[in-house]
Amino acid sequence: MPNAQVFKVHRLKNGLTLLGEEMESVSSAAFAILVPVGAATDPSAQEGAANLMSEMFNKGAGPWNSQQLSEEFENIGVSRSHAAGIEVSIFSGAMLGENLPRALEIYSTVMLEPHFPEDALDSVKQLALQDLAALEDEPASKVMSELARVFYPEPFGRSQLGTDSGIKTVTIDSLRQYYIQRFLPGHSLIAVAGKFDWDAVKHVVETRFGEWSGEQPLLEVGAFPQENKTHHLQRETSQVQIALAYPSVSFDHHDYYKAKVAVSLLSGGMAGRLFIEVREKRGLVYRISASHSSARKRAAIFVSAGTTPQHAEETLKVALAELQRVGEGITAEELARAKADLKSRLIMQSELSSVRASALVNDWWNLNRVRTIEEIKQGIDAVSAEDIAGYSGDWPASPVVLATLGPQKLELGQ
Helix, strand or coil, X not given: CCCCCCEEEEECCCCCEEEEEECXXXXXXEEEEEECCCHHHCCCCCCCHHHHHHHHCCCCECCECHHHHHHHHHHCCCEEEEEECCCCEEEEEXXXXXXXXXXXXXXXXXXXXXXXXXXXXXXHHHHHHHHHHHHCCCHHHHHHHHHHHHHCCCCCCCCCCCCHHHHHHCCHHHHHXXXXXXCCCCCCEEEEEECCCHHHHHHHXXXXXXXCCCCCCCCCCCCCCCCCEEEEEECCCCCEEEEEEEECCCCCCCCHHHHHHHHHHHHCHHHCHHXXXXXXXXXXXXXXXXXXXXXXXXXXXXXXXXXXXXXXXXXXXXXXXXXXXXXXXXXXXXXXXXXXXXXXXXXXXXXXXXXXXXXXXXXXXXXXXXXXXXXXXXXXXXXCHHHHHHHHHHCCCCCCEEEEEECCCCCCCX
């Protein structure tokens, strides 16, 4: 990775933005395409439609049926994926740099000329329903899905998987109409990273995506919970799944790096405070972790733990105490470890063209600009123990939304 990162930006008249970062040390290239279509934009009573649409893009486009489309990508060695998230859908791919223009040409056909064959919808729906059912066999994932549902303001708490009734309600006509109304270039992004010819990429994007038209306003983010809330899923299991969340700062906030370092103090591997206090010292859990989740105009700290019914109340009590005292007693060694953990993961990931392409669209979507690796490193390095103390005072672990799954319900203390 060169020391000086140079980003290129080209805006099309239709509202689509093209981003690029050349990486001299690699022979590969990658792209990431973001379109503002996801679970949060699904039509009412058709939750899961964006997820179905994502899979239907594989069923043929332009002159190709599904098998021929796969062969087109295989012929140029593209490793690809696309999936619908909460607010956006991401199409991504990686290949040799020389094949990037052709890959973008094929993807323009996939995105702008999809077949959406009616005879393929039933099988796609069945797979989606199976994924939804499988969630019931994954209690740790199930409780986090429920936590997001009750924590985030509607429609941002929806699951990407949708609902049983929502999936079943989708028809081929409603899916095609959803595509026409929401799958638009306004606010959409295409990012490329690695070894590529910028002029060639820009030409492909202009000629193949330039006639795409339309725009929908971005969704407004509503208010987060203003008081503690509990939610329980009764299950006669031998374990209790505990998940909690409370508001934090998003990408564009001046305390963003303070929040990231604070969470690394809590959950940066086996030296994190939660692991030490809850598992190592007291043996209360078999797993516990915390994460800082940030998206456009919304962010939270999530904590997840798995324990036994007899240890559940104490686990919750000790975990909450650690969250509330994160700004206290920070040693120089502890702070250095937390920062090193964050930076090591950043540096290792940044060497991959696919990671950089994803980072470009992520930054632009959230900040309307791109951060350099050096900027992020400096942001992390600048955080002091006093900064974290100030952050924890401004953004305490409150109000807390608690979700539990198991044979007993837990309550939050007053």
